[in-house]
Amino acid sequence: MAQGIVAKIWNVSVGSGTRSASAQISSSIDYIENPEKVGVTLGLTTVNQISNELSYVANEIKTVQGLYIGTRHISEFQNATNEMMQVKEFYGKLDGRVATHGVISLDEAESDPKNAGKLMLLLDDLMKQVFPENQVVYAVHTNTENLHIHFILNTVGMDGKKIHMDHNFMKKVFEPTLNGLAEQYGFTPNSTWSQTPKKDVVPFPTRKIWLREMIDDAIAQTDDIASCIAYLRSKELTVNVGKNISVQMEGMPKAIRTGTLGENYTINGIVRRIATKMEPLVWKSIGSHSHYLPEREMMNFIPVKMKNYKKMSAQEKVEAIRLIKLKRNPWEESYKDNWAIQSMSKQLNQVAYVFETVHYYSHGTDSTTTAMEEILKQRKQLAIEKKSIRKNMSEYKPIIAIYEEMKQYMLRAYLYDAYGRTEYLDDFKKYKELSERLEKLYGKTVEEVADFMIDQKNQLLYAKAQEAELSAQYRAIKNYVSEGRFNVKQEGLSFYKAVGHSEALRNAREYNVLTSDIRYITARGVNDITIRVITTPELMDEKTSIVTTVTVLGADNTKRKEISSKDMDAKTFQEATFNLAKEYELRDCKISKKNSRGNIL
Numbered sequence: 001m002a003q004g005i006v007a008k009i010w011n012v013s014v015g016s017g018t019r020s021a022s023a024q025i026s027s028s029i030d031y032i033e034n035p036e037k038v039g040v041t042l043g044l045t046t047v048n049q050i051s052n053e054l055s056y057v058a059n060e061i062k063t064v065q066g067l068y069i070g071t072r073h074i075s076e077f078q079n080a081t082n083e084m085m086q087v088k089e090f091y092g093k094l095d096g097r098v099a100t101h102g103v104i105s106l107d108e109a110e111s112d113p114k115n116a117g118k119l120m121l122l123l124d125d126l127m128k129q130v131f132p133e134n135q136v137v138y139a140v141h142t143n144t145e146n147l148h149i150h151f152i153l154n155t156v157g158m159d160g161k162k163i164h165m166d167h168n169f170m171k172k173v174f175e176p177t178l179n180g181l182a183e184q185y186g187f188t189p190n191s192t193w194s195q196t197p198k199k200d201v202v203p204f205p206t207r208k209i210w211l212r213e214m215i216d217d218a219i220a221q222t223d224d225i226a227s228c229i230a231y232l233r234s235k236e237l238t239v240n241v242g243k244n245i246s247v248q249m250e251g252m253p254k255a256i257r258t259g260t261l262g263e264n265y266t267i268n269g270i271v272r273r274i275a276t277k278m279e280p281l282v283w284k285s286i287g288s289h290s291h292y293l294p295e296r297e298m299m300n301f302i303p304v305k306m307k308n309y310k311k312m313s314a315q316e317k318v319e320a321i322r323l324i325k326l327k328r329n330p331w332e333e334s335y336k337d338n339w340a341i342q343s344m345s346k347q348l349n350q351v352a353y354v355f356e357t358v359h360y361y362s363h364g365t366d367s368t369t370t371a372m373e374e375i376l377k378q379r380k381q382l383a384i385e386k387k388s389i390r391k392n393m394s395e396y397k398p399i400i401a402i403y404e405e406m407k408q409y410m411l412r413a414y415l416y417d418a419y420g421r422t423e424y425l426d427d428f429k430k431y432k433e434l435s436e437r438l439e440k441l442y443g444k445t446v447e448e449v450a451d452f453m454i455d456q457k458n459q460l461l462y463a464k465a466q467e468a469e470l471s472a473q474y475r476a477i478k479n480y481v482s483e484g485r486f487n488v489k490q491e492g493l494s495f496y497k498a499v500g501h502s503e504a505l506r507n508a509r510e511y512n513v514l515t516s517d518i519r520y521i522t523a524r525g526v527n528d529i530t531i532r533v534i535t536t537p538e539l540m541d542e543k544t545s546i547v548t549t550v551t552v553l554g555a556d557n558t559k560r561k562e563i564s565s566k567d568m569d570a571k572t573f574q575e576a577t578f579n580l581a582k583e584y585e586l587r588d589c590k591i592s593k594k595n596s597r598g599n600i601l
Helices: 021-027 046-057 077-091 113-130 169-184 204-221 225-234 267-276 314-325 330-361 368-395 397-419 422-442 446-482 495-499 501-511 570-584
Strands: 006-013 069-072 097-105 136-141 148-154 238-241 245-248 491-493 517-523 526-540 543-554 559-564 589-592
Touching: 006 169, 069 077, 069 113, 077 148, 097 113, 113 136, 113 148, 113 169, 204 225, 204 267, 204 397, 204 422, 225 238, 225 267, 330 368, 330 446, 368 397, 368 446, 368 501, 397 422, 397 446, 422 446, 491 495, 495 517, 495 526, 495 570, 495 589, 501 526, 501 543, 501 570, 526 570, 543 570, 559 570
Parallel strands: none
Antiparallel strands: 006 097, 069 136, 097 148, 136 148, 238 245, 491 589, 517 526, 517 589, 526 543, 543 559
16 A cells, blocks of 8 residues: 555546546555446536536535635636636637546545645645646545545646646656655655665566466456455455556566456456356357368379380380480480479469469459459458457466366376376375366366367367468469469459559558569550559558559550559548549459550560
């Protein structure tokens, strides 16, 4: 628990709904808060937001009938909202952060209500030094163990300047000033603010592992969030609860939010895990996204073996001697012939494989563009399903940890149980203890968890095999199209689709496939121009990306117009492409690797 005076401030923005002071200060004082009461969305206007915050601070019960209320640059407390709004309207600064709400709390030992007056004087001096030009209203609350004062600060000052608080503001300005005033008024300063930050001797990844294990154990041992927090505190862990949970182990220089440990360790994650820990395991599966196509044997190649001279027939000997007399080596020529035919056979088989791959993934349209887009779509879906399985397994990490520990004792426990090997009695006891823990805390048997683990790991292996197959098929199609060795249907496309920039850009960003391509586009009914499209990898903003240049060529190959994605953002380039199509009536397009004169690139 923090010692001495403590403080917390936060911004109140239009529509933010951040107004629950009791919840906000819970991370600074030592008592349990209800996290469900944090951050209730109000959807208020600027005026109502300030008015509601002031109403909370000025609560008649908490302030003992208005006795402990004060202001700065405000003539009348009851009219504070209007006076703050007048300043905002004068300078035209009505949006964004409309107010700053803060709380300063005294140490419990100094929280006698008699100190309320001194606390108000401290607050007034603090505002003079830190926010001298800003309107403030404040009120002391005496209804908790720690005497504390709330203040509402107009973010727009009387000089028109808006408050700016960077990440060093509290540490460099607010806290040192408050500590100095605390000493001046006889209160205990916050010792942690004046300490020189110490480096943790334990690496942060190790701390994360320890904290996760402690929280996992707390979830296993308890049935609600309050009990879980109490359990953690019983293990000498400092736990503060507000909108987030922060934890601090002995030896840690400062507390960290549990959310930094992973999604399963946020407040919502912990509540969900407690509620579902006894439910049946959820089995996730990978769908079928790749189509296995064996390379077809278009040509059955049988190599010709050159025989030993003694084993040749008379006719074979005559032919061999004839070649030798012509100063030709019959054995070498036989090898070369075999190699040439074998190479030809391999190429034919590869062409058949690519054609069938394109035919399948293009849904029978024989479009390489459609086929490659479909392969990328299936890979993306696979990635989503893999992520879902990994996330699902992470939800069962405590259960899996018990199972993995049981595996260490499984064989020796069996030898004791089945064959009476007494030297393994301790292993048998440990195995039984873990088994009972698994069933008692999570309602699971070791057989059930084992089957689950095997299935989920096999699902990931299945996904990996499909990814490898899809990648190989994508590369095969791309290589044949890029080399111009395989022609499939590339006509009837829209001009935007034929340009292919969006596809190339997506491939670069999501799959790191960097295209280098030049193509010519013609459109049905348009005979006087040809569109040349050059796509190349290029370094943009220190990142490898794709640049596409579209050039309109006349009948004599002279440049009429040109646009480039390098010179404009994605949306502007898209609009320029559509405008180009509209200007030259480019519809029902065809892609070719030849220019308008028929020259192959």
